[in-house]
Amino acid sequence: MAFTLKGVAYITGAGSGIGQYAAYSLARQGVRAFTLLDRNPVTETVKELKKNYQDVSIKEIALDVVNEDAVNDSIAQTVKEFGRIDFAFNNAGIGGMLKTTNEIPLDDFQRVIDVNLKGVWLCQRAQIRQMLKQEKLSDSPRSYRGSIVNTASMYGLISPSINVPSTAYSTSKHAVIGLTRADATVFAPKGIKINALCPGYIATPLVMSTMDKGSVMENERIKVPLQRLGTMEEMGDLVAFLHSDASSYMIGAALTADGGFTVQ
Template structure:
């Protein structure tokens, strides 16, 4: 499906994985102005976009999403470069250690929440403040001043498997869902659309590197009804969908894409 997206995209965690493929999908749907943000280089993402879409405009920003100053500055830089932010994808996150509560140190727990929850709030706050200043791209009822998508997880709507005791991660992703719903209610009437994407297990380089016969991830893959992990472009396409007018009546939604894992 073609969504004919116009405007400016702002993507955290854009150097690899879901953030990278979200950029590719948004470009396929027509976006030609990107702020790509990551703690690590976004070289591969930039190279691929420029190869396939001559004339594309890209602002590369090194960003620690847990820094309030850095987040606010990144939005300022993006608006200075492109004039506005239409599609924000708050995707940067970490997994943390696999431990139950009795075995987690306070510092480890707080680190996961800092990156996965507080940082999403910092980004969303800065984006909302900007979007409230700008007008819609079109006069259509299906158009918004801006659209925000937050990466949660299937573990943002259910508890983890017994053999995947990701307590801190699950807590942080449930919080992202709550943040998404709260701000979606507060700002829908002001022209800002906010939704959460809840992927299941995705074949990112990190996940694939951990898979071998008898591994935890290999066991988890067998639990997925479709018997495979999601491809990164499948999740990237959902980001484009949530930013498009095709999802214009979705407000505060948690779009679960997990191959059926959570309905068992």
């Protein structure tokens, strides 16, 4: 089905990668109010949105998602600017060291857990608190007070490949799926939809910088049944789908998009 999105989007990690392309996909579907958040500048994302949509309104916020006060303030700023939050995409995350448990330093493990799990939890908590205060945009049974999508990973569903010992990353993404499911069941009856996206190997700038022939990532790509990496646009489109009425009966889902990697 075709769908149109009307409302306010709040996107962390919006300066590049999947967060950036989620903004583009949401705009294509009709969203015209954005709060774009990142520790790094969101200049390129803003430039592209304004080039293609003259009526777009954008609030830019520099955000470290592990800072509770900053997260809460970013929600307050968004509501002050736009009145509500309809589509939240908690996407900010880091990979951490490719180390096994016996090798990884505690500070690196803790940093990955803080950003990838605590950061998502802090954002989701603040978003839920706001969404509980606002009404649905329509009387349709397929409508919600708000929709939240969290970026997990295929490595939140399976263990990492032996060539990719991303212990901390996998641990954090398993936990994000658990958080998504736990809150989804509690808040669905209250009119809040929460789901997770589980990407496989995606052609983000970071991944592409490691794709020299014979590299770890090239060897991993060969294992993908589709024989290619996923694109950032494909992931952005799935974020738009999860926020739309087309996914109105999906609650606590961990939507996998990995070219078939996890079904082999």
